[in-house]
Amino acid sequence: MGLFERLKQGLSKTRKGFTEKVDSIFKGRGVDEETLEELEETLIMSDVGVKAAMEITGHLREKKNDIKSGSVKEFLKREMAELLGNAHPLVTFGEKPFVILTVGVNGTGKTTTIGKLASRFVSEGMSVILAASDTFRAAAIEQLEIWAERSGAQIIKHQSGSDPAAVAFDAVEAAKHRGTDVVIVDTAGRLHTKSPLMEELKKVKRVISKAMPDAPQEVLLVLDATTGQNALRQAEMFNNAVGVTGIALTKLDGTAKGGIVFAIRKELGIPVRLIGIGEGIDDLRDFDPKEFVDALFS
Amino acid sequence: MFETLSEKLESVFKKLKSKGLLKEEDVDVALKEVRVALLEADVNFKIVKDFIQRVREKAVGKEVLESLTPGQQVVKIVHNELCDLLGGTSSKIYLSPTPPTVIMLVGLHGSGKTTTAAKIGMLFKREGRRPMLVAADLQRPAAIEQLVTLGSQTGIPVFHSKEIKDPVTLCTESIKNAKLEGRDIVIFDTAGRLHIDDTLMAELERIKNATTPKETLLVADAMTGQDAVNIAKKFNETIGIDGIILTKMDGDARGGAALSIKAITGKPIKYIGVGEKIDMIEPFHPDRIANAILGMGDVLTLIEKAQRAFDEKEAQKLQEKILGESFTFEDLRDQLRKMRSMGPLENLLNMIPGFSKLKGIKIDEKELVKVEAIINSMTSEERRNHNILNGSRRRRIALGSGTTVTDVNRVIKQYMEMRKMLKMFKKGKGKIPKILPF
Numbered sequence: 001m002g003l004f005e006r007l008k009q010g011l012s013k014t015r016k017g018f019t020e021k022v023d024s025i026f027k028g029r030g031v032d033e034e035t036l037e038e039l040e041e042t043l044i045m046s047d048v049g050v051k052a053a054m055e056i057t058g059h060l061r062e063k064k065n066d067i068k069s070g071s072v073k074e075f076l077k078r079e080m081a082e083l084l085g086n087a088h089p090l091v092t093f094g095e096k097p098f099v100i101l102t103v104g105v106n107g108t109g110k111t112t113t114i115g116k117l118a119s120r121f122v123s124e125g126m127s128v129i130l131a132a133s134d135t136f137r138a139a140a141i142e143q144l145e146i147w148a149e150r151s152g153a154q155i156i157k158h159q160s161g162s163d164p165a166a167v168a169f170d171a172v173e174a175a176k177h178r179g180t181d182v183v184i185v186d187t188a189g190r191l192h193t194k195s196p197l198m199e200e201l202k203k204v205k206r207v208i209s210k211a212m213p214d215a216p217q218e219v220l221l222v223l224d225a226t227t228g229q230n231a232l233r234q235a236e237m238f239n240n241a242v243g244v245t246g247i248a249l250t251k252l253d254g255t256a257k258g259g260i261v262f263a264i265r266k267e268l269g270i271p272v273r274l275i276g277i278g279e280g281i282d283d284l285r286d287f288d289p290k291e292f293v294d295a296l297f298s
Numbered sequence: 299m300f301e302t303l304s305e306k307l308e309s310v311f312k313k314l315k316s317k318g319l320l321k322e323e324d325v326d327v328a329l330k331e332v333r334v335a336l337l338e339a340d341v342n343f344k345i346v347k348d349f350i351q352r353v354r355e356k357a358v359g360k361e362v363l364e365s366l367t368p369g370q371q372v373v374k375i376v377h378n379e380l381c382d383l384l385g386g387t388s389s390k391i392y393l394s395p396t397p398p399t400v401i402m403l404v405g406l407h408g409s410g411k412t413t414t415a416a417k418i419g420m421l422f423k424r425e426g427r428r429p430m431l432v433a434a435d436l437q438r439p440a441a442i443e444q445l446v447t448l449g450s451q452t453g454i455p456v457f458h459s460k461e462i463k464d465p466v467t468l469c470t471e472s473i474k475n476a477k478l479e480g481r482d483i484v485i486f487d488t489a490g491r492l493h494i495d496d497t498l499m500a501e502l503e504r505i506k507n508a509t510t511p512k513e514t515l516l517v518a519d520a521m522t523g524q525d526a527v528n529i530a531k532k533f534n535e536t537i538g539i540d541g542i543i544l545t546k547m548d549g550d551a552r553g554g555a556a557l558s559i560k561a562i563t564g565k566p567i568k569y570i571g572v573g574e575k576i577d578m579i580e581p582f583h584p585d586r587i588a589n590a591i592l593g594m595g596d597v598l599t600l601i602e603k604a605q606r607a608f609d610e611k612e613a614q615k616l617q618e619k620i621l622g623e624s625f626t627f628e629d630l631r632d633q634l635r636k637m638r639s640m641g642p643l644e645n646l647l648n649m650i651p652g653f654s655k656l657k658g659i660k661i662d663e664k665e666l667v668k669v670e671a672i673i674n675s676m677t678s679e680e681r682r683n684h685n686i687l688n689g690s691r692r693r694r695i696a697l698g699s700g701t702t703v704t705d706v707n708r709v710i711k712q713y714m715e716m717r718k719m720l721k722m723f724k725k726g727k728g729k730i731p732k733i734l735p736f
Contacts, residue, residue, distance in 0.1 A: 041343055047523040050337045106546060106574070107408025107519065115439075136574075138447035143440035160447075191549040224408060228340030228523025230551045251407065254492045256525040279437075 019073075026072045031064035039076075046257035047228050052266060056080065077293055083262050084289030088271035090218065090246060092121075092182060097129070097175035099183045099208060099215035101168075102248075103201060103238050104222035106189030109250035111140065113222050113276060114184050115147030116284035122152045126181035131171030132157035133164035133204060136188040144186050150281060154180070164188065164200065165207035172211035185216070192237035205242045220273070222248045225258035235264045244268075249287065250276035320368060325357045328372040339552030339591045342527045345561045353379050377588050383557060384584035389541065389566040391418070394512040397482035398430075398473065402509070403543075404502055404533060405517035407490030410545035410571060412441065414517050415487040416448035417571065417579040418543075422483045423454060429483040432472040433458035434465045434505070437489035445487055452576055455479070465489070466504045473509060486511070493532035502537045513540045515568065518559060520547045526555035527562045534563045544582070545571035553590045625717055627681035631673045634666055668701055672709050675699040684710060 021042045029035050036057045043053035059079055060067070067075050092098035100117070102110050111134070118128045130148050132155060134140035141157050148155040156171040168185045175183045187204060190197035208215050221244040223231050238244050249258050252275050261272050272287040329350050336346045353376055362371045393399045401418065403411045412435065419429040431449055433456055435441035442458045449456035457472040469486055476484045488505065491498035506514060516530060516539045533539055542563070544556050547570040556567055567582040673681065675698030680687055687695075687710060696703045 044337055045343050045524050047340075047525070050334050105521070105549065107410055109408060137444070138451070139440040139443035142443045143438070146439035191546065193548070193550050224519075224521075226406065226519070226523060226525050226529075227521045228526075228551075228554070229338055230340070230521040230549065231523075233550055251492075254406070254525065255494060255528045256523065260523070 022073055022076065031060055031067060031072060036061055043259065046259035047231075048257075048259035049229055049232070049263045052083070052259075052263045056083075080262065081290050081293040084265050084292065085271065087286070087288045087290070088246065088273055089286040089288075090117075090220070090273040092126070092217075094214060094217065095212075097172065097180050097183045097212070097215070098217050099172055099175075099185065099212065100218040100220055101185045101187070101205060101208065101216040101242070102220045102222055103187055103242060103244070104189060105191050105224075105234055108189065108222045108224040108227075109276060110134075110189060110222045111143050111147065111186055112279075113220075113248050113250060113274070113284065114144070114186050115151055116276070116281055117274070118147065118153040118182075118184060119151035119281045120284060121182050127178070128153035128182045128184065129171050129175050129178075129180045130155045131168045131183060131185040133167045133171075134186050134188040135160055135162050135164050135167065140186070140188065153184075154178075165204045168204050169207045169211050172208055172215060176212065183215075192234045192241075198237070198241045201238075201242055217245075219243055219245050220248055221246070221270070222250060223260075223264075225249050225252045226254060226256040227260065229260065229263075231260040232263050232267065235268055235270060239268055239270065244270050246271055246273035248272075248274040248276065248284075253277045253283070320357050320360050320362060320371060322358050324368060325354060325372065328369065329354055329357075332372070332376055335592060336554060336557075339554035340521075340523050340526070340558075341554035341591065342524055342558035342562075345527070345558055349379065349383070373592065377585075377592060380557065380588035380591060381584045384560055384587055385566050389568055389582075391513055391515075391541075391568060393483075398476045398484045399482065399513075400473065400484045400486070400509055400511040402486040402488065402502075402506065402511040402514045403517050404488050404514060404537065404539070405490060406492065406519070406529060407438075409490065409517045409519045411435070411490065411517045412444050412448065412487050413574070413576075414543055414545060414569075414571060414579070415445065415485045416452055416454070416576055418569070419454045419483070419485055420452050420576050421579065423452065427483050428481045429454050429485060430472070430476050430479070430481040431456045432469060432484060432486045434468055434472075434486045435489040436463065436465055436468070437491075441487075441489070448576070455481070457484075465501060466508050469505050469509050493529045493536075499532075499536045506537055514538060515541050515543050516559070516563075516565075517543045517545060518555060520544045520553045520555060520570070521549065521551040522555040524558075526558040530559040530563050534565065539563065539565055541566050541568040543567070543569045543571065548572040548578070551590075553587050556587045557591060627673050627676060627684060627713060628678070630713060630716070631670060631681070634670055634673075668699075668705060669709050669712075671699040672696075672701055672706055684713065 022039070025035050025038045025042065039060070040053045040057045043056060044050060048056070056076070056079055060072070060075065063075070102114055104110050114130060118130060121128045128151070130144055130153050132141045132144045134144070135158065141160060145155055145157070156167060156174055158167050158170075164187060171183050171185065174180070185204070185208070187201060190201065192198065205216060205219070219242050221235060221238050223234065227234070235244065235247070247261070247264065247270055249261060249272050252258055264270055265272070275285050275287045277283050277285060332353065333346055333350055336349065337343065341349075356379065357372060357375050360371070360375065362368050391401065403415055405411050415431055419431050422429040431445055431454055433442040433445040435445075446456050446458060457475055459468060459471070462468045462471065465488065473484060486505070488502060489498070491502070493499065514537060516533050518526065518530065522529070530542070542559055542565055544553065544567055547553060560567060569579050570582050572578045572580055672695060675695045680691060692703050692706045692710075696706045699706075
């Protein structure tokens with residue numbers, strides 16, 4: 001199965017609801033206030049947010065004289081793909097190891113995403129070390145260990161309750177000695193409003209760069225697609241604390257639309273790099289804005 | 299930070315000085331803002347639509363109370379209506395007449411079922427009951443270990459098995475075990491699943507049929523967006539739920555999902571999770587969620603918490619001091635000590651509307667210890683009159699408290715800002731809660 005097919009399949013539920021609605025709105029009708037309002041509703045229902053939804057419909061209103069009644073969908077597709085910008089897949093570069101720091105609130109799927117990501121790097125022939133820096137949650141280390149085993153990655157861990165920064169440091173040091181390609185640091189889930197925990201995260205990042213000046217090369221924020229407008233706040237606060245370079249959007253295999261990525265891209269300019277579309281070890285995909293929107297509308 | 303709805307409505311109605319009845323066009327302008335606020339709080343679109351219609355009917359032609367501005371009047375109507383929709387105050391978990399009472403927790407991945415299981419267990423343990431946790435999540439790696447760890451932290455036994463691969467069998471076995479061990483509450487921690495995963499939903503149904511739980515509770519993340527409706531509906535229709543537990547309410551989520559879930563299922567929200575620690579679970583109060591949705595802060599909870607630490611008279615005295623502008627370092631120290639006895643500071647600060655806008659006040663608990671040390675190193679004269687704190691006094695205080703002159707300067711600066719702020723609040727005509735934490 002091709003990547004596009006796979007994405008389409010994963011997004012089929014998202015696609016169905018959205019496209020059907022857009023189709024039914026503009027069936028036999030042109031762009032007018034009524035259809036625009038219905039479109040705005042549909043966008044808001046996809047968690048796009050009030051502001052972004054109003055912006056998209058606003059553009060449509062401005063250009064309504066140029067749009068033929070049959071091509072509203074095409075216009076929307078272009079408009080929304082433009083909002084998301086170019087594809088920014090997660091690629092490793094530079095000196096080894098390439099260090100990825102994963103962050104996010106509780107329960108978004110950080111550990112699972114790390115497991116899938118590790119498996120992907122290993123299957124590409126790279127060596128991977130996982131750093132068990134979630135030393136807070138009960139059995140988080142054990143969970144990561146199982147994923148290390150499944151994916152064929154190595155793991156660096158300390159005792160539960162130990163300093164997460166120290167674990168990350170040791171992992172990067174170990175990777176330097178062993179010539180490992182990639183280090184993925186798992187951190188404890190934390191609400192973005194808890195400043196002591198955000199300070200702890202800053203420290204983890206600082207300490208990583210003590211082991212290796214350019215690291216972490218990637219700070220990956222894991223977001224749950226089911227989350228509503230709060231996701232924008234999460235992105236904002238994590239970005240302020242540790243400088244988020246990319247987003248992994250998980251749980252897109254449900255009925256949630258993950259529309260908040262439009263607002264995040266627009267307000268913060270952070271690209272979505274990966275999407276999670278299932279529980280299987282290879283249900284992690286590169287996020288391609290064009291494909292994403294195409295799949296939404298096809 | 300969000301501009302609160304009250305602020306928005308105030309500005310909408312600013313030009314409107316006339317009292318009397320709420321006019322249709324005024325109400326419509328106001329309700330446009332209410333609509334956006336509700337949508338931004340993630341209340342489901344369809345529910346917002348119905349809600350606005352209802353409020354409109356109630357508001358148009360309503361007399362504006364003497365003491366309120368038109369904006370406040372609309373907020374009041376919206377608030378009342380929200381509380382109504384959110385349902386009665388804190389319904390409890392009902393116990394079965396023939397023990398053990400079986401409680402089944404269900405929900406999506408990562409909604410917080412395992413932590414919640416331990417928290418509920420702890421609630422019952424505190425009541426003197428004998429709860430047991432059941433590790434029925436056989437899917438997620440290390441889920442069993444997580445519950446076992448939480449069990450040993452709380453001293454609550456955990457029923458688990460590496461041999462039993464079927465959650466239905468595991469759950470029925472656990473009840474037999476509970477009866478043998480004389481456990482009167484059994485809590486199932488089931489695996490997270492998507493509501494559209496028919497196979498796994500059918501599995502939940504089988505567990506429910508085999509064990510007939512007294513309470514089946516949906517554990518939902520307070521940050522859930524528009525999809526909350528679909529999730530709650532599907533869980534309720536497929537397996538039938540008796541109530542909802544809303545988790546991660548300690549963030550800055552506006553909790554619109556609460557309204558959506560309540561409206562779509564008609565089932566009560568029983569508890570809210572407010573932190574990662576095992577005792578951080580609270581009964582649900584509709585008015586508080588209504589406040590959060592409207593961006594009004596959780597003033598009520600704050601006042602309640604404050605009342606525990608302050609006695610009335612002292613609060614009165616403090617109030618007078620603030621108004622009389624004689625708020626000294628001694629008072630500040632008193633307040634700091636009381637605040638620290640009121641639980642994590644952040645939880646308190648989050649509840650105060652507009653607090654995030656105030657600068658210069660650290661939310662770090664360690665910082666508070668430092669501040670107290672600095673105040674302790676002052677002479678009583680210095681505490682009463684900060685104006686005499688010259689360079690050499692500041693150096694002495696820094697030495698005495700084991701801090702630096704910079705630290706001392708900062709504390710003095712913050713103290714002065716605080717005084718300024720208190721004065722501002724005083725001028726702000728009762729916009730603040732009656733009892734300030736400092």
